[in-house]
Amino acid sequence: MQCTKCNCSLDDSNLVKCVKCQNSLHIACTSLSSLSGDSLKNRVSSWLCSTCEAAKLGVKKTTLHTLSDMDYSTNIDHILTAVNEIKSTLSKHEEFFVKLNRKIDDVSNVAPPHLKIK
Ligand SMILES: [Zn+2]
Ligand SMILES: [Zn+2]
Numbered sequence: 346m347q348c349t350k351c352n353c354s355l356d357d358s359n360l361v362k363c364v365k366c367q368n369s370l371h372i373a374c375t376s377l378s379s380l381s382g383d384s385l386k387n388r389v390s391s392w393l394c395s396t397c398e399a400a401k402l403g404v405k406k407t408t409l410h411t412l413s414d415m416d417y418s419t420n421i422d423h424i425l426t427a428v429n430e431i432k433s434t435l436s437k438h439e440e441f442f443v444k445l446n447r448k449i450d451d452v453s454n455v456a457p458p459h460l461k462i463k
Contacts, residue, residue, distance in 0.1 A: 349394070350374040363394035370394065 346355045349368045361377055362369045372378055377388050393401060 348374055361389045361392050363397055364391055365393055365397040368394045368396075 346360075346369055347353065348355050348360070348371045350370050351374055353371070355369055355371060359372050360369045361372050361375055372385070372389070375392070375394075377385060377392065380388060
């Protein structure tokens with residue numbers, strides 16, 4: 346048996362097995378390396394490899410390997426929505442600057458005659 350991360354051989358004493366895909370890694374090759382004692386034991390008993398963890402956190406009922414076209418277009422929709430929000434925020438700022446410029450013009454128009462630039 347080999348660690349799927351570093352490809353070195355594993356022995357039973359320091360490995361952790363993904364409960365979903367059964368991939369085995371050295372504990373030291375996972376995020377569990379910082380844990381010890383009971384917290385390590387608890388995590389090892391229900392550990393997911395990074396692939397399965399990402400799939401669990403990702404789009405529901407899909408894994409990262411099998412994202413369908415539908416999921417891609419949903420993701421692109423999300424991105425486009427975000428981009429449009431940013432654009433509308435920027436245009437508000439533009440309006441603000443246009444108004445600000447007008448106010449500056451107004452102020453220079455009402456300035457006393459001796460301050461006016463000829
Ligand atoms: Zn390893
Ligand atoms: Zn896994």
